Structure formats: C-alpha cells, structure tokens
C-alpha cells in the first residue's frame with residue numbers, strides 16, 4: 001500500500017516510510033540509554049481510503065498493514081482463538097468475560113506478531129540480518145520467523161532468561177549473545193551493535209513496526225467480536241508496546257469510522273516493575289528501581305515505550321494497577337483450572353489484575369472485558385513448579401489408589 005506516513009507525536013513531524021527507520025530524527029537523539037525511548041514513530045494511514053474500501057463481509061486487512069503482503073514471510077502468525085470464558089467469569093464475578101489466547105502463536109507468544117512484520121519489512125528493504133534484545137519472548141519469536149524466512153537472527157538476552165525460551169532460540173538457529181546483566185543492559189548493547197555492525201534492529205518500540213505488528217491483535221478481537229469493540233481489554237505491561245499496539249489497532253478502526261469508541265485499556269504491571277504504572281498515576285516518569293518479578297517478560301527498569309503507553313491508557317479512559325508475584329501465581333493457577341489455558345507468569349499478571357478489577361468493581365459486572373493472554377505457560381515451568389507438589393508414585397494396584 002504505502003498508504004501511510006510515520007508521525008512523531010512528540011514534535012508532530014511526519015516522514016515518508018523510507019525517510020526514517022527507527023526513531024524521529026529530531027527527537028530520537030534526546031534518548032539516553034537506560035531511559036525510555038524518545039520520538040517513537042507511529043504509522044498514520046490514509047483513513048479516508050480505508051473507510052471507503054474496507055468491507056466487513058470481505059475484510060481486506062492489508063489496508064491496515066504497513067508492509068505489503070507480498071513481503072510477508074510464509075509463516076502464519078495470529079488468527080488466535082477468541083472466546084467467552086464463563087467459568088472463570090463466574091469465579092471472579094464477571095458476566096461477560098472473554099479471552100484472546102495469543103499464547104497459541106507459533107513460538108508461543110504475542111511477540112510473533114511484531115517479529116512477523118519486521119521480517120516482512122526486512123524482506124522489502126533486502127536486509128538479511130535482524131538483531132534484537134529481549135527478555136526471551138521477542139527473541140524466540142524473531143528466531144522462529146527468521147528460521148521460516150531464511151534470515152539471520154542475532155539475539156541479546158539477559159543470562160537469567162527462562163530455559164525454555166533459550167532452548168527455542170537455539171533450536172531455531174539464531175545466534176545468541178547471553179548478557180551478564182539485565183534486559184536494560186541487553187537493550188543498550190543491541191543498539192550499539194546494529195549501529196556499528198549493521199543489521200535491522202527489531203527492538204521493541206525502537207522499530208516502529210513492532211507496534212504495527214502487535215496492533216493486529218486488536219483488529220482480530222474486533223472482527224472476532226462481530227465487528228464490535230469490547231468495553232475493556234486487560235493487558236500485562238512491561239515495555240508498554242503490546243498495550244500501545246492494542247490501542248493503535250482500535251485507534252486505526254476509530255479513525256476509519258469503523259468503531260465509535262476505543263475500549264478502556266487496563267494496564268497491569270508487576271509491583272517491582274512499575275515504571276509505567278507510576279508514570280500514569282503521577283504524571284512523572286522514573287525508572288523502576290530494582291525489577292525483581294518472576295514474570296520475566298514484564299521485568300524492566302526503563303520501559304522503552306513508556307510515553308506512548310501512558311498516552312494509550314489515558315486516551316482510552318483506561319487505568320493502571322500493579323500485582324504481586326503471589327497474586328500472579330495464584331491467577332496463573334486460577335486461569336488454568338477454570339479455562340484449560342496455561343499462561344506464562346507475565347501473561348498471568350493480566351489475570352491477577354482482572355481479579356482486582358472485579359473486586360473493586362471498576363468496570364461493573366456486565367461490561368464485556370477481554371483478558372489478553374500474551375504467552376504460553378510451557379515457556380516457563382520452573383516458576384509454577386516451585387509452588388506445586390508432585391504426587392508420589394504408587395504400586396500399580398487398585399487398592400493403592402486413594403481418595404477418588
């Protein structure tokens with residue numbers, strides 16, 4: 001299509017798609033490593049054209065796509081299940097609760113959506129090597145899409161990333177650089193690497209198409225919900241790119257006249273990784289001092305997309321809350337036993353938030369609420385295993401089977 005420009009919300013300047021690659025050339029240089037990014041770009045489409053051409057009976061999703069489908073890797077992502085969860089709803093006291101299960105993406109997390117679009121962009125501009133820093137899921141997603149597309153993935157991960165994520169990355173054939181430091185350190189190092197040694201950088205929010213990729217989850221929710229926007233979406237937040245992507249998807253639909261109102265976005269962060277939460281509550285930004293949550297995918301000191309995430313929550317008339325690791329693990333078990341969905345700790349943070357939202361009656365009992373499940377539980381079994389007691393083996397005779 002090419003029917004979009006990049007816009008910097010900080011200075012309002014716009015750029016053609018091939019004039020810029022990462023941050024706004026004017027605002028980006030104000031970014032300091034160890035702080036949120038400045039001048040993150042947003043793709044602004046020709047919404048009049050979309051309004052004229054988009055037909056619900058035959059949806060042309062490429063109207064919303066920042067990369068032409070002919071460049072897409074042959075590796076389907078998205079199209080994940082969306083369905084009502086009555087048992088979980090009854091358990092927490094909500095009458096109209098739904099799940100979008102993005103743990104069922106090919107590499108097991110919503111990150112596949114962003115990696116897919118950045119690899120499509122690499123196909124378009126002819127880049128063979130893609131670089132990223134990640135707590136684990138962006139890395140396994142990029143490694144998977146690169147494997148399918150025949151590209152080289154170079155990946156910087158903190159050394160404490162869960163084993164399953166590392167195994168995925170290695171099996172997919174990516175080059176892994178294990179950083180003796182935090183995710184924030186890996187982020188910094190990967191930027192320096194691409195600057196000095198080349199390759200397309202896929203760092204979350206730094207490459208604007210990560211947001212565009214993630215927005216497809218909102219477009220799908222809308223379509224699967226009979227082309228209606230739900231009342232609210234509950235999102236687990238680390239760097240603040242998923243929540244910005246969800247907002248962007250609904251914002252696009254609103255600009256095109258396809259929905260009237262953007263759902264209220266509930267931002268859920270871990271208590272020790274709460275920089276965006278505090279920013280929303282106080283209007284002042286400060287790094288989280290020592291993120292130590294077991295929900296590794298949302299553990300970050302300086303969330304790269306803090307500014308856009310805050311705007312997404314405020315503009316949607318949303319709100320923000322934090323949850324403890326204990327609440328996260330309890331919610332993980334609750335979701336598993338009432339829905340059959342095993343979600344990783346970071347994804348379960350949203351469910352923990354949902355429990356609080358329901359208790360406080362923030363959205364009422366009848367609102368249509370979507371719980372966004374962002375990652376599969378098998379990505380990290382050590383965390384829930386610590387709280388479980390495995391049964392002892394018995395003799396294979398019926399009399400040894402007790403209690404049932």
Ligand SMILES: *Cc1c(COP(=O)(O)O)cnc(C)c1O
Nearest residue numbers: 137238239240241242297374375
């Ligand atoms: C990355 C991730 C998040 C948080 O997304 P951000 O864009 O960093 O806010 C939540 N859950 C899972 C499973 C993730 O992989």
Ligand SMILES: [Zn+2]
Nearest residue numbers: 008011024027
């Ligand atoms: Zn700018």
